[in-house]
Amino acid sequence: MIQDAVREDAPQIHAINANTSVFSPEETETVDEMLEEAFTQGYEKSGYQFIVSKEDNRLLGYACFGPHSLTDRTYDLYWIAVDPNARGGGIGKKLLAAAEDRLRLLGARLIIVETSGLPAYESTRAFYHATHYKQEAILKDFYTDGDDLVIFTKHL
Amino acid sequence: MIQDAVREDAPQIHAINANTSVFSPEETETVDEMLEEAFTQGYEKSGYQFIVSKEDNRLLGYACFGPHSLTDRTYDLYWIAVDPNARGGGIGKKLLAAAEDRLRLLGARLIIVETSGLPAYESTRAFYHATHYKQEAILKDFYTDGDDLVIFTKHL
Numbered sequence: 001m002i003q004d005a006v007r008e009d010a011p012q013i014h015a016i017n018a019n020t021s022v023f024s025p026e027e028t029e030t031v032d033e034m035l036e037e038a039f040t041q042g043y044e045k046s047g048y049q050f051i052v053s054k055e056d057n058r059l060l061g062y063a064c065f066g067p068h069s070l071t072d073r074t075y076d077l078y079w080i081a082v083d084p085n086a087r088g089g090g091i092g093k094k095l096l097a098a099a100e101d102r103l104r105l106l107g108a109r110l111i112i113v114e115t116s117g118l119p120a121y122e123s124t125r126a127f128y129h130a131t132h133y134k135q136e137a138i139l140k141d142f143y144t145d146g147d148d149l150v151i152f153t154k155h156l
Numbered sequence: 157m158i159q160d161a162v163r164e165d166a167p168q169i170h171a172i173n174a175n176t177s178v179f180s181p182e183e184t185e186t187v188d189e190m191l192e193e194a195f196t197q198g199y200e201k202s203g204y205q206f207i208v209s210k211e212d213n214r215l216l217g218y219a220c221f222g223p224h225s226l227t228d229r230t231y232d233l234y235w236i237a238v239d240p241n242a243r244g245g246g247i248g249k250k251l252l253a254a255a256e257d258r259l260r261l262l263g264a265r266l267i268i269v270e271t272s273g274l275p276a277y278e279s280t281r282a283f284y285h286a287t288h289y290k291q292e293a294i295l296k297d298f299y300t301d302g303d304d305l306v307i308f309t310k311h312l
Contacts, residue, residue, distance in 0.1 A: 026226055073300075074298060110297060112298075137294065137307065139307065139309060141311070143226070143228060143230070144228035151293070155297070
């Protein structure tokens with residue numbers, strides 16, 4: 001079941017990030033901070049909406065998105081992650097579809113996804129190709145030397 | 157003379173933005189907010205460094221830059237603008253060179269500049285080409301339908 005994240009979900013979101021090999025400690029900390037802002041300030045002020053996939057009380061994955069400032073209805077999909085122990089069940093695709101549904105309700109025109117060009121992110125990039133995102137740009141060495149930024153977009 | 161912005165510069169920075177035909181009211185307001193954050197929180201916490209070009213007490217232009225989170229020494233050049241009445245004197249190029257000098261001191265590895273693909277920004281894009289930035293990516297319809305994002309980069 002997919003629903004809005006509540007404050008009680010924060011530890012399980014943190015645990016998913018900490019258990020996902022591709023998240024750096026800085027990235028995990030950044031998600032924690034964005035969660036805190038989202039709960040303290042609300043969606044309108046923070047610009048961050050978190051949704052979660054839950055089965056009973058177990059959190060299987062989450063996504064986070066919000067408007068890109070100074071654009072006309074362009075939204076960033078900041079994060080989407082699934083518990084490594086819950087993979088293969090289509091949870092990522094369901095979270096992405098739910099995020100897109102919410103973004104349509106918010107009036108989104110364009111979704112932007114940024115990811116890495118490293119081999120460790122090959123399945124991530126395949127996920128966006130499979131869900132009809134367009135790989136529209138690459139910035140060489142953006143994250144660090146040898147680690148490119150890959151930008152996917154989808155028009156709603 | 158190029159120096160760090162001080163709080164007293166804020167009205168003249170606002171006036172330059174308000175007088176520059178390409179800044180929207182939202183963009184002018186965003187710069188005002190970033191200035192306020194820069195002065196209230198300082199560079200380390202806000203992540204925004206403003207520098208200004210001054211002649212006597214007249215502010216001729218400014219630039220703003222700062223680190224891009226979750227990257228290895230990648231910096232964004234957020235804004236650079238010159239008083240429309242002071243154009244043609246190379247002030248923009250001097251501001252950009254001063255910003256790059258500061259970024260080198262900060263250890264920057266890569267500079268990212270985002271601008272618009274609209275005809276109104278043709279001179280802006282020509283400016284970055286002339287100062288040896290590489291036009292590395294275009295995101296179609298990013299700002300709004302018909303208004304692309306153009307990304308320039310420079311390795312330091």
